[in-house]
Amino acid sequence: xxxxxxxxxxxxxxxxxxxxxxxxxxxxxxxxxxxxxxxxxxxxxxxxxxxxxxxxxxxxxxxxxxxxxxxxxxxxxxxxxxxxxxxxxxxxxxxxxxxxxxxxxxxxxxxxxxxxxxxxxxxxxxxxxxxxxxxxxxxxxxxxxxxxxxxxxxxxxxxxxxxxxxxxxxxxxxxxxxxxxxxxxxxxxxxxxxxxxxxxxxxxxxxxxxxxxxxxxxxxxxxxxxxxxxxxxxxxxxxxxxxxxxxxxxxxxxxxxxxxxxxxxxxxxxxxxxxxxxxxxxxxxxxxxxxxxxxxxxxxxxxxxxxxxxxxxxxxxxxxxxxxxxxxxxxxxxxxxxxxxx
Numbered sequence: 324x325x326x327x328x329x330x331x332x333x334x335x336x337x338x339x340x341x342x343x344x345x346x347x348x349x350x351x352x353x354x355x356x357x358x359x360x361x362x363x364x365x366x367x368x369x370x371x372x373x374x375x376x377x378x379x380x381x382x383x384x385x386x387x388x389x390x391x392x393x394x395x396x397x398x399x400x401x402x403x404x405x406x407x408x409x410x411x412x413x414x415x416x417x418x419x420x421x422x423x424x425x426x427x428x429x430x431x432x433x434x435x436x437x438x439x440x441x442x443x444x445x446x447x448x449x450x451x452x453x454x455x456x457x458x459x460x461x462x463x464x465x466x467x468x469x470x471x472x473x474x475x476x477x478x479x480x481x482x483x484x485x486x487x488x489x490x491x492x493x494x495x496x497x498x499x500x501x502x503x504x505x506x507x508x509x510x511x512x513x514x515x516x517x518x519x520x521x522x523x524x525x526x527x528x529x530x531x532x533x534x535x536x537x538x539x540x541x542x543x544x545x546x547x548x549x550x551x552x553x554x555x556x557x558x559x560x561x562x563x564x565x566x567x568x569x570x571x572x573x574x575x576x577x578x579x580x581x582x583x584x585x586x587x588x589x590x591x592x593x594x595x596x597x598x599x600x601x602x603x604x605x606x607x608x609x610x611x612x613x614x615x616x617x618x619x620x621x622x623x624x625x626x627x628x629x630x631x632x633x634x635x636x637x638x639x640x641x642x643x644x645x646x647x648x649x650x651x652x653x654x655x656x657x658x659x660x661x662x663x664x665x
Contacts (some may be wrong), residue, residue, distance in 0.1 A: 330394065330627060333390055335383045335407055336398030337361035337370040339496050340421070344398055344447075345374045345622035346613055354624045356506075357390040358390045383407055387414045392468040393626065394419060396447075400499075401426055405434045406450065408444070417443040419623045423513055424640055428648045435637050445623050445633040446640035448513040452618035455606040458590055459578065460522045467596065468582030471523060474559040476515055482542050483537055484566035491537075492572030493565070506542025507533070508650050512563045516548075517635070517643040519561065522580075525553040528646055531653035537566045548650045553615075610655035 332354050334341065338361075348356045358378035361367040367379045380386040387395070387410060392415040397407050405425050418438075423444050425431040438444055450456060463471065469537075474515050482493035494501055503510060518525060528550050533543035544566040549560040565574070578589040586597040595603040619635065626633045633639075 325614075326582075329622060330393040331391060331393050332356045332396060333383075333386050333392040334359040334396045334398060335374075335386075335403075336421075337363070337366040337396065341370060341614060342373070342618070343399045343616040344396055345370060345376075347617040348396070349374060349625050350617050351620050352585075354394075354620075355477075355627055356396075358392070359387050360386045384410060387411060387416060392416045397421060398447075401567075405430060408434060409437055412438045412442045412444075415442060417627055419445045419447055419620070421613060422446055422448040422640070422643075423509060423647070424637065424644060428641070428644050431637075431641055431644050434537045435641065438637075443627060443633070444637040445619075445626065446529075446635045446637055447616075447617040447619055447636045448514070448517045448640055448643065449619040450518040451634065452615040452622070454516070454595060454609075454611050454614055455589060455592070456518045456522070457593055458606075459541055459580070459587065462587055462594070463522055463580060467585065468587050469582060470585030471555060471557045471580060471582050473557060473579075473581040474519070474523065474552075475560050475579045476519060476559075476575050477577045478512065478515055478561075478563040478572045479567045479577075480565050480572060482565045482574065483540060484568055484570050495558075498643070503541055505540045505651060507544055507563055507565055508541060508543075508548070508647055511562060511565060512546060512548070512600075512650075513647050515561055515645060517562070517640070518644045519550075519559060520643060520646070521634075522554050523557070523559065523640065526550040526559055526646060527553055528649035528653055530621045533651075533652040533654040538562075543654075547654075547655070548646075550646070569607070 334356055343410040359367050359371050359376050360380040360383050362381055364381050369381050395411040397404055401423055404420050408418050408420055485491045531548045534545040535543050537544050545564045548561040549664045554568050575591050580587040588595055592606045592608050593603045
């Protein structure tokens with residue numbers, strides 16, 4: 324790869340989440356998006372006009388054949404991830420792919436085998452790049468709470484519930500999610516699972532429970548996953564609900580990390596130690612939302628240009644997928660995620 328010039332990036336997918344990717348690419352040094360593709364040409368053209376992208380396609384194969392790309396950013400429904408990643412690898416084009424990599428661990432393992440080391444392959448799992456989670460990781464690593472003993476991460480939102488006559492926020496933006504038989508853990512809590520791995524190290528699922536409180540959904544909107552930290556033995560609980568009336572539509576997190584010397588709290592936008600509640604580090608969550616996209620993309624570009632490993636390399640992300648699948652197995656929902664087009 325010639326690193327004297329900007330990397331040429333192609334984007335597959337112009338749906339709702341793509342604008343956060345595109346803003347991240349616009350801020351990245353050493354890379355430029357030269358083409359965007361979506362089956363809905365109007366969506367691709369609108370994104371191209373907003374972000375100054377020169378070429379628009381409706382077929383990824385044509386884009387790969389014509390544009391001499393260095394990397395492809397895959398932002399499509401999960402069922403298209405594997406075929407598009409294989410297509411990119413066949414063209415010698417590096418890959419960054421939205422999470423989840425594939426619907427199942429077995430499919431991810433097959434994809435990783437097929438691509439091998441022909442190209443670099445990163446998963447866009449960006450929660451560990453959120454500045455508030457990065458700060459929590461730094462505090463733990465610095466020993467500010469001593470040895471981690473017990474962790475509880477709670478996620479709440481009203482994204483899948485609304486007052487009578489109104490459309491839930493997330494179903495208004497992504498209506499196909501109503502038909503996902505695997506919903507909360509597969510689509511949302513997978514982020515928190517990866518963030519917990521980044522903070523604590525490898526985890527093992529010990530038990531899990533899922534439930535559906537919104538009858539209009541095919542999948543679960545409530546879930547509790549109990550895990551154990553592999554190295555130190557700390558207990559770790561992840562508790563999520565996306566049909567929680569009264570909460571805002573976007574997810575809010577509360578994390579408690581109890582250590583041998585102190586307890587760390589992340590409560591939405593504030594981080595503090597229980598022993599020093601007056602000393603609070605406050606974050607701008609709206610800014611942090613874009614920052615996690617931009618941070619992952621900057622990491623991907625740096626990795627391509629320097630050979631540095633990706634924090635969310637496909638092999639690392641495979642461990643997050645294994646946690647997700649183990650949770651469904653323990654909950655008695657060991658079924659394949661719906662592969663539904665947006």
